[in-house]
Amino acid sequence: MPQLDSDAHDDVATHLQASALIHSPSSKEEAIKVTGKFVDGQEKVLTEGALSLLSSLCDHFATQVxxxxxxxxxxxxxxxxxxxxxxxxxxxxxxxxxxxxxxxxxxxxxxxxxxxxxxxxxxxxxxxxxxxxxxxxxxxxxxxxxxxxxxxxxxxxxxxxxxxxxxxxxxxxxxxxxxxxxxxxxxxxxxxxxxxxxxxxxxxxxxxxxxxxxxxxxxxxxxxxxxxxxxxxxxxxxxxxxxxxxxxxxxxxxxxxxxxxxxxxxxxxxxxxxxxxxxxxxxxxxxxxxxxxxxxxRWDYIFSYIKTLKNHGDRILPDRHDVTMDTAFMSAYxxxxxxxxxxxxxxxxxxxxxxxxxxxxxxxxxxxxxxxxxxxxxxxxxxxxxxxxxxxxxxxxxxxxxxxxxxxxxxxxxxxxxxxxxxxxxQLLTPCDGERTEAGMRLNIRIALRYIESWISGNACVPIYGQMEDAATAEISRASIWQWIKHEQSLSNGVVVTKALFKACLVEELAKVKHEVGEKRFTHGRFTQAAVLLEQITLCDDFVAFLTEPGDEMLIE
Missing domain, CATH: 3.20.20.360 (Malate synthase, domain 3)
Structure with a gap:
């Protein structure tokens, strides 16, 4: 089997190999500390042997992450x-x-x-x-x-x-x-x-x-x-x-x-x-x-396309439902x-x-x-x-x-x-054609609102509007809007997507979500917190890598 030439390893690879060699293993199981509250049944899985393995893995590999x-x-x-x-x-x-x-x-x-x-x-x-x-x-x-x-x-x-x-x-x-x-x-x-x-x-x-x-x-x-x-x-x-x-x-x-x-x-x-x-x-x-x-x-891939090429104004994707597997760049993938x-x-x-x-x-x-x-x-x-x-x-x-x-x-x-x-x-980088519509933008807002509310409440797999949404699909919804704002994209009705437009739409779509889920569900849910988080990560000048990272701070334990 072929091996990479010595000059093929970049500085990161060399650093990782060196750190693996000089980081001497310790078998200190006491280095592992569980800080979470006791969960019924955890003694079945947090056994001495499992924690010993985890300690060794952390000792050898955690510092390289x-x-x-x-x-x-x-x-x-x-x-x-x-x-x-x-x-x-x-x-x-x-x-x-x-x-x-x-x-x-x-x-x-x-x-x-x-x-x-x-x-x-x-x-x-x-x-x-x-x-x-x-x-x-x-x-x-x-x-x-x-x-x-x-x-x-x-x-x-x-x-x-x-x-x-x-x-x-x-x-x-x-x-x-x-x-x-x-x-x-x-x-x-x-x-x-x-x-x-x-x-x-x-x-x-x-x-x-x-x-x-x-x-x-x-x-x-x-x-x-x-x-x-x-x-x-x-x-x-x-x-x-x-x-x-x-x-x-x-x-x-x-x-x-x-x-x-x-x-x-x-x-x-x-x-x-x-x-x-x-x-x-x-x-x-x-x-x-x-x-x-x-x-x-595919869903995380679309999200990653937006995230990776976020500064490239010629790589803007259309409404989410237009990015299908029969488009040229997705078919090539x-x-x-x-x-x-x-x-x-x-x-x-x-x-x-x-x-x-x-x-x-x-x-x-x-x-x-x-x-x-x-x-x-x-x-x-x-x-x-x-x-x-x-x-x-x-x-x-x-x-x-x-x-x-x-x-x-x-x-x-x-x-x-x-x-x-x-x-x-x-072929992998040329975006597909399609419209950017106000209806598509508003749908993205409602999907992101409902998903984030569910996620921070402890449920990350959510049926919304006929689709099973998870973190990957929700990421596309919020990332598309961020991309359109950054590059001042015009919607099909001629309206330019701005931070002000998003704020106005967010208020209106939050009211629609309240009507969809009902007064009782809305009042007892965390939709307001979800709206605040969605606004923060959408209007932030620096793209937030994963919505689950700030969401984790709000997650109900």
Whole structure:
């Protein structure tokens, strides 16, 4: 396999390697301190062994996370100053080399439909029982990370792996339990930018990604391996192959510590940031022992496009509903991911449809028709599977991928997309056409208001106007308005988007939300706080990287 030339490693990589060598490990479990309030059941997951592993991981790897995040800022500053993202010249040998990932376990080879959802008890049972191949239990975009929610999520996954999970609804009395042949379980950890403030190592809040990974791995790996599966993870928000290299070291460290074969831990990485789309080969290469797939995280990708190119006035996106997967730059993203993955022996997962079933059969059929068009496009592009946000959409998605994959295959790894020419940076960076409308702006405000209110109240996966909104979709809503204000965009009615216009619209749309949810719900909710937060992050001259960061300070514990 090709190796990077010595001059291919930038200053950040060199610094990270040096810090890993000089930071001597300490086995001081006492360095770990839980600061969150006691949660029922936490003794099941915050065991001595789990905390020991977490302490070792923090000792070896936590100090490198700020360096990786600083590298993001340094790179973004260069783009803000006028550069455009592009393929890395120093890693050309990796892109042109002849190599493949280690391999895919049998129970991950067929992933034609995956359901995603938060880690509450009922959702986990319904997700594992759905007509899907994989259920992704999400500690990230669809979870508001209160300490209670995080701990209960880990307890719920532990019980699910052991087949002990049950739930009875207090409202209806309905009882939920696992079917005999549940879907494969994959755990999505939080991104590197997030910290777990309820637990400290040497007095510093630890990386949330390490917390989620360590607890799920330690509490479940034996049981997962015993039943022919394994510790499988989704890794979100990567922005570079250096971050993938960090994860590869974490995985290798844990495998060696627990005397596991290299490559036992398997991961799927979401390509949901604009910088990462130019480093897909490199990300696969760095994680080649552990990685099995990349995923088109389309909603975060659109958000990242806006965030990354925020200073570029010629890269403005239209109304959110116009940015679809059949637009040129989004299609290039999808096709490049398929071609890259299949060349390297990895699966290429399609993205999320945020649509959910409607209240009437007629409206639901219209939703299913839209889902069918969306999933047919992904299947035609060569994706090996796709995401849905609601179990009732699984049958439609499954039918489409069954048709394209056929009876002789379990995926579409045989589709090489060699018919495609090289996809240049220009194809990935040129925005799509579409209108910027006042109705679209007002809809964005209402979506962001309702989502932020729900998030700071503890619910991060919210049905709003016929779509399942999570942090990624809400980010697009507020980022679009910020972008339009900064670059003084005119709406289709000729009105220029200004801070004053946004303020006026915010007041009016808040009144509409009050009417939609009702006086009682509005009064007892946190809509005023949500409006204040939305105004702050939308009118701030410096773009706020993630709405969940200031939102975390307001989150109900």
């Amino acid at each position: 700020p360096e990786l995040l600083n590298a993001r800022k340094f790179r973004l500053a260069k783009i803000d100053a006028g550069e455009l993202p592009d393929y890395l010249p120093q890693t050309r040998k990796i892109r042109e080399g002849d190599w493949q990932v280690r391999g895919i376990p049998n129970d991950l080879r067929d992933r034609r439909v995956e359901l995603t959802g938060p880690v509450d008890r009922k959702m986990i049972i319904n997700g594992l029982n759905a007509n899907v191949k994989v259920f992704m239990a999400d500690f990230e975009d669809s979870l508001a990370p209160s300490w209670k929610a995080i701990i209960e999520g880990q307890v719920n996954l532990r019980d699910a792996v052991r087949g002990e999970i049950e739930y009875t609804s207090a409202e209806t009395g309905k009882h939920y339990q696992l079917n005999e042949d549940p879907a494969v379980l994959v755990c999505r950890v939080r991104g590197l930018h997030m910290v777990e403030k309820h637990l400290e190592f040497d007095g510093i809040a630890i990386p949330a990604a390490l917390f989620d990974f360590a607890l799920y791995f330690h509490n479940n790996y034996r049981q997962l391996l015993a039943k022919g599966s394994g510790p499988y993870f989704y890794v979100p928000k990567l922005e570079s192959h250096l971050e993938a290299r960090w994860w590869a070291k974490v995985f290798a460290f844990v495998e060696e510590r627990f005397c596991l074969q290299p490559g036992t831990i398997k991961c799927t990485c979401l390509i949901e940031t604009l910088p990462a789309v130019f480093e897909m080969n490199e990300i696969l290469f760095e994680l080649r022992s552990n990685i099995v797939a990349l995923n088109c995280g 999808s096709r490049l991911l398929v071609k890259t993955c299949h060349k390297r022996g990895a699966l290429a997962m399609g993205g999320m449809t945020a649509l959910i079933p409607a209240r009437t059969d007629e409206l639901t059929q219209a939703v299913l028709d839209k889902v069918r068009i969306d999933k047919e496009l992904e299947a035609k592009n060569g994706h090996d599977g796709t995401w849905v946000a609601h179990p009732d959409l699984a049958d439609t998605a499954m039918g489409i991928f069954n048709e394209y994959i056929g009876v002789d295959h379990v995926n579409q790894l045989h589709i090489t997309r060699d018919v495609d020419g090289p996809i240049a940076a220009k």
